[in-house]
Amino acid sequence: MIDFLKRLFGQPGSSATAKERLRLVLMTDHLELAPEMIESMKRDLVDVISRYVEVDRDRIEVNFEQQDRALAMLANIPILSVNRPPSNGTKDRAEPAPAEPAAVVVVAAAPNVASPGAQAATESIVVRRRRRKRKNQAIAAGPKPAPAH
Amino acid sequence: MLDPVILSAQPEQNTKSMGESAPERAKPLGRAIVVTSGKGGVGKTTTTANLGTALAQRGASVALVDADVGLRNLDIVLGLESRVKHHLLDVLEDRATLDEALVADKHSEKLFLLAAAQSREKDEVDTEKMKALILALRERFDYVLIDCPAGIELGFKNAVAGAEEAIVVCTPEVSAVRDVDRVVGLLGNRFRPQLVINRLRPLLVKKGKMLSVDDVNAILRLPLLGVIADEPEIIVTTNKGEPLALRKDAPTGAAYHAIAARVAGEDVPAPMPVTKESFFDKLGALFGGKKA
Numbered sequence: 001m002i003d004f005l006k007r008l009f010g011q012p013g014s015s016a017t018a019k020e021r022l023r024l025v026l027m028t029d030h031l032e033l034a035p036e037m038i039e040s041m042k043r044d045l046v047d048v049i050s051r052y053v054e055v056d057r058d059r060i061e062v063n064f065e066q067q068d069r070a071l072a073m074l075a076n077i078p079i080l081s082v083n084r085p086p087s088n089g090t091k092d093r094a095e096p097a098p099a100e101p102a103a104v105v106v107v108a109a110a111p112n113v114a115s116p117g118a119q120a121a122t123e124s125i126v127v128r129r130r131r132r133k134r135k136n137q138a139i140a141a142g143p144k145p146a147p148a149h
Numbered sequence: 150m151l152d153p154v155i156l157s158a159q160p161e162q163n164t165k166s167m168g169e170s171a172p173e174r175a176k177p178l179g180r181a182i183v184v185t186s187g188k189g190g191v192g193k194t195t196t197t198a199n200l201g202t203a204l205a206q207r208g209a210s211v212a213l214v215d216a217d218v219g220l221r222n223l224d225i226v227l228g229l230e231s232r233v234k235h236h237l238l239d240v241l242e243d244r245a246t247l248d249e250a251l252v253a254d255k256h257s258e259k260l261f262l263l264a265a266a267q268s269r270e271k272d273e274v275d276t277e278k279m280k281a282l283i284l285a286l287r288e289r290f291d292y293v294l295i296d297c298p299a300g301i302e303l304g305f306k307n308a309v310a311g312a313e314e315a316i317v318v319c320t321p322e323v324s325a326v327r328d329v330d331r332v333v334g335l336l337g338n339r340f341r342p343q344l345v346i347n348r349l350r351p352l353l354v355k356k357g358k359m360l361s362v363d364d365v366n367a368i369l370r371l372p373l374l375g376v377i378a379d380e381p382e383i384i385v386t387t388n389k390g391e392p393l394a395l396r397k398d399a400p401t402g403a404a405y406h407a408i409a410a411r412v413a414g415e416d417v418p419a420p421m422p423v424t425k426e427s428f429f430d431k432l433g434a435l436f437g438g439k440k441a
Contacts, residue, residue, distance in 0.1 A: 013357020018323050019364050025323075026330055026368060 187328030189299030228390020271304030283311025378422030
């Protein structure tokens with residue numbers, strides 16, 4: 001009976017769950033990074049960005065997205081103020097702070113980012129990997145070393 | 150280029166004994182295609198047997214190589230288990246010639262099987278000798294289909310060693326899709342992997358209870374050769390050792406023939422299973438409303 005009611009109300013099929021779970025697990029597979037590594041990478045990114053602008057650490061979103069067979073990291077980092085936090089020796093060239101924390105860094109895909117640190121000053125952070133190429137090398141080089149988890 | 154072991158494994162009367170079924174010596178090298186998946190039990194062996202049968206029925210000469218050393222199965226799926234006298238390792242280790250080891254198929258005159266060793270292990274295969282063997286087969290056959298063992302260890306590496314192309318078999322399950330994704334990453338672009346989706350149940354897909362062809366390929370993004378439905382017929386024909394591809398009139402047999410045509414480069418549409426709905430299915434769908 002419950003089954004019948006569930007069907008009547010059009011509960012989504014389990015294939016949707018399968019799709020979502022696969023999407024997530026493959027992202028981690030492709031990154032070959034443990035979840036805690038991703039967290040620590042997020043923290044480091046934010047630390048670097050915070051040297052230039054003040055960001056809202058609680059509302060940072062970092063997502064991974066498949067673009068063809070490459071993986072892109074998209075970060076959405078709300079900026080509270082463009083004031084640089086005072087740092088030793090640097091002259092504060094502060095502009096007047098906006099009345100409300102409106103500015104949001106919207107990150108666009110850009111290929112071949114060598115160093116996320118260097119790129120943080122601009123408003124774009126993308127980590128993209130040509131995984132095919134890497135795995136090719138892996139198979140050519142024989143048994144692959146275990147990923148550092 | 151050829152390994153001396155393999156050269157000596159080819160007898161002088163080579164052209165005589167194989168002359169009727171194998172093509173002329175001057176023919177271009179055949180295509181070596183590895184059938185792989187990562188995960189076990191998704192239908193690699195069934196796909197190899199049926200695709201080989203369909204290609205041979207089209208008139209091509211085909212050698213099937215069972216690279217699953219230690220878990221020999223292709224012979225029994227083809228119904229040839231009683232005819233196997235020598236196996237892959239006998240040839241690689243010079244105890245038998247290629248002609249002695251190749252088993253002629255019962256049904257298709259241009260189809261031959263090189264069985265795996267049953268009582269040996271995958272890591273006993275010498276990768277270089279395997280490469281040379283596949284090359285020797287390519288000189289004689291239009292197609293060399295290699296049935297790859299499950300896993301991504303040495304057995305996989307040996308199976309892909311001599312191949313130039315890959316067909317990956319995937320079922321619409323999370324585990325199979327993940328493993329195919331991994332295997333495709335390992336293969337790289339050199340093998341131009343193409344996808345066969347196996348054991349699809351159209352009705353479950355319609356009900357939203359199984360990943361659809363589009364769901365699977367939104368993730369894998371591979372050229373699709375075709376989709377094979379999960380049909381009781383396949384179990385029955387495997388029980389009998391008569392590949393379903395022998396019956397072109399059966400929907401699944403026809404699907405294997407369409408896949409073979411696509412492999413051969415013909416511009417035919419990728420076969421898709423059709424939904425066969427019973428009255429109760431339709432009734433259920435009616436009440437299921439949005440879900441159907």
